[in-house]
Amino acid sequence: MKKFLSSVLAAILLMVTLLTGVSFGSPAEGHSSDYIEGQLVVSLEEPFMDSSQSVDDILMEADSLTESGFAIADSLFGQDAGTFSVQALDSDVRATAIEKMGLVYLVEYSVKDYKSIESAKNTLEKKLDNLGFHVRYISENRKMYALETATVQDVSPQAIHNNQRWHYEMIKVPQAWEITAGSSSVRIGVLDTGIDSNHPSLKDLVNTSLGSSFVGGTTNDGNGHGTHVAGTIASYGSVSGVMQNATLIPIKVLNDSGSGSLYGVQQGIVYAANIRADVINMSLGGGGYDQGMDEAIQTAVSLGTIVVAAAGNDGRPSISYPAAYSGSIAVGSVTSSRTRSSFSNYGPGLDVMAPGSNIYSTYKNGQYTTLSGTSMATPHVTGVFGLMRSVNPNLSPAAAGDILRNTAQPAGSSDQYGHGIVDAHAAVLAAAGGGDTPAPSAPGDLISTGQTGTSVSLSWNPPTDNEGVTAYEVYNGDSLAATVANTSATVTDLTADTTYTFTVRAVDASGNRSEASNAVTVTTDSDSSQPSPTWAPGISYKIGEEVTYGEATYQCLQEHISMAGWEPLNVPALWLEK
Incomplete structure (x- = not known):
């Protein structure tokens, strides 16, 4: 207490x-x-x-x-x-x-x-x-x-x-x-x-x-x-x-x-x-x-x-x-x-x-x-x-x-x-x-680059008419899951041992959206009873990875190499408490 x-x-x-x-x-x-x-x-x-x-x-x-x-x-x-x-x-x-x-x-x-x-x-x-x-x-x-x-x-x-x-x-x-x-x-x-x-x-x-x-x-x-x-x-x-x-x-x-x-x-x-x-x-x-x-x-x-x-x-x-x-x-x-x-x-x-x-x-x-x-x-x-x-x-x-x-x-x-x-x-x-009035073409070659029990990482190629594209919207089924500026993203807060279908759309500065990319279907890993690793300095952490620190579990928000003073409790921009 x-x-x-x-x-x-x-x-x-x-x-x-x-x-x-x-x-x-x-x-x-x-x-x-x-x-x-x-x-x-x-x-x-x-x-x-x-x-x-x-x-x-x-x-x-x-x-x-x-x-x-x-x-x-x-x-x-x-x-x-x-x-x-x-x-x-x-x-x-x-x-x-x-x-x-x-x-x-x-x-x-x-x-x-x-x-x-x-x-x-x-x-x-x-x-x-x-x-x-x-x-x-x-x-x-x-x-x-x-x-x-x-x-x-x-x-x-x-x-x-x-x-x-x-x-x-x-x-x-x-x-x-x-x-x-x-x-x-x-x-x-x-x-x-x-x-x-x-x-x-x-x-x-x-x-x-x-x-x-x-x-x-x-x-x-x-x-x-x-x-x-x-x-x-x-x-x-x-x-x-x-x-x-x-x-x-x-x-x-x-x-x-x-x-x-x-x-x-x-x-x-x-x-x-x-x-x-x-x-x-x-x-x-x-x-x-x-x-x-x-x-x-x-x-x-x-x-x-x-x-x-x-x-x-x-x-x-x-x-x-x-x-x-x-x-x-x-x-x-x-x-x-x-x-x-x-x-x-x-x-x-x-x-x-x-x-x-x-x-x-x-x-x-x-x-x-x-x-x-x-x-x-x-x-x-x-x-x-x-x-x-x-x-x-x-x-x-x-x-x-x-x-x-x-x-x-x-x-x-x-x-x-x-x-x-x-x-x-x-x-x-x-x-x-x-601005660029025609909508951009769809992003290409959407693939999964890995998954955990609660996250899926994706990457794709930019559209052929990439000029004017300001963002990419990642969809989990029909729901917007993330908006990013580059050609990769990690969708988090997923359920273990569950199948999801993802697509990506490009958005230009005029607000025009492309057609959806190819769809990719991914099944998250089964739930593991193994605890998340303990946070430590000098480790390269990727978006979506989980660590324990103190009595809490944290999820990485930005890819980075940890260092002393950057403990999850101290840097909320890098870590989200679960």
């Missing part, structure tokens, strides 16, 4: 040493304390009305609801109802939103009148049914968050900060600027804590008249999180963002304490789609799966808005919501050494990675600071999408997402890194229609 506690303490101290500032993103989900007491979100099918009264009027005047302690607090698509409703939607946006989302309402009720949320839901559904409405769903209005409990450090008025532009260089932003540095016609909806519109690096880019607050008050940022995010998307001067020109729109869905609600974020998404935002940035999380949020994102995407969200900061193998919705681009975080940040969530559904550890950017009150989190990684990708829309305004969300994934820089397994680290230059080039 003491050893375990010591290990935990060491890990915490290491994180404190490595991370300067706050780690932003979603907290753990599913806790009962995450819902807002006395609030429900209701979606109704739009009825055929043979009445002069609107649905809003009928609901607000229904005695059966008020007598049961229910009150309509807000109508998402109402023209006048509610304090924070989305006003004056364009007719096509309203029609699309209602078709996908139904008629959405925020309903408040007296908690003391009901033993549980479920009893309140059941009663409300019966009352609405008696009024002649078909209920699509009733859900809790859960909390959303921008930040965790750490405090910001080293706030500075200094715009120039040495060695703090590495993240833009990693994703090849300077090369992308040779094509475009952005455009004021590109609208970025920043769903966050607001933006400091008077910040010297932002003031000419922020459009407050297009903005809106769904938590009351103005769109000014009293927290700092939203301003930091905005500055990474677009800013100018010595701390330039991914874009040097854009229209940043503050859509305040989180209050100055960094918290909001599912309903408020839904409002913000619909609002952003209504003002024709090219991209929505959501560096926030919480709430778990919610049908209404899913449908709001689908609505925005169907109207042409690209939705980008943070994968989460729990360091666990699952993507947090809203990044986990199929309509979102899920972004994880890497460090300056191109390895996954320890806090970054990973696993199925992860699209790409971007720098998120120790990111220097704008902050509230005209200041600058360093923060960490998938919240900081996400605006890098939003900025890249903004550059892509600058050169191709008609690029659809689906096509933009494909380009982003297909042009990403190989970084590791798809489970840990998605399709890789975003490449601004390659993505913008592809969006502009440049």
